[in-house]
Amino acid sequence: QQQVKQSPQSLIVQKGGISIINCAYENTAFDYFPWYQQFPGKGPALLIAIRPDVSEKKEGRFTISFNKSAKQFSLHIMDSQPGDSATYFCAASRTGTASKLTFGTGTRLQVTL
Amino acid sequence: DVKVTQSSRYLVKRTGEKVFLECVQDMDHENMFWYRQDPGLGLRLIYFSYDVKMKEKGDIPEGYSVSREKKERFSLILESASTNQTSMYLCASSFLQGGTYEQYFGPGTRLTVT
Secondary structure, eight states: OOSEEEEOSEEEEETTSOEEEEEEEOOTTOOBEEEEEEOTTSOOEEEEEEOTTOSEEEETTEEEEEETTTTEEEEEESSOOGGGOEEEEEEEBOTTSTTOOEEOOOEEEEEEO | OOOEEESOSEEEEOTTOOEEEEEEESSOOSEEEEEEEETTTEEEEEEEEEETTEEEEOSOOTTEEEEEEETTEEEEEESSOOGGGOEEEEEEEEEEETTEEEEEEOOOEEEEEO
């Protein structure tokens, strides 16, 4: 049972463009929503995370938008660069589960010149 | 820097073999995890451990077992490897910091079962 649905599966964006990846969750008990970035041959690494008490969080060119009523959150990459080409995973967890994360299926982003 | 290491980057085993995947973290983290990563399916949790000798099943524990005898080491065991266990296996560790847990991943072990 997929509790976190992620789309699109793959994305091609031109350099300088905006990359947008969307996730939707079902479990209303989730209260922590991180995004992980994975480069080929490496393990995923935390990129940015948000809690439901805020609707947006920005770190540099990366922004998470969160819509609690719709149970959706998204990652926006502004001014996308070739170095951003990677696979991105959204995830969700709830307090008290020792950081057990439920991951989305991943989005392979390619930023072209 | 947190470091999570996995014993092998690539492993080829035969059907029916017993397979051990080892993971070591150097930051005294309480929690450790084993995931498998398959294209189109994302990361799926196999088992996790929140303390030495403690373990809990994840979403896909069938065909796997784990061992955590020391805090820094978490082993994944395939009792009798099958071809459908061919996958990328990722180990992670985490601890509570600033009210949240961040998971730190190892580089992965690509296991092929023939």
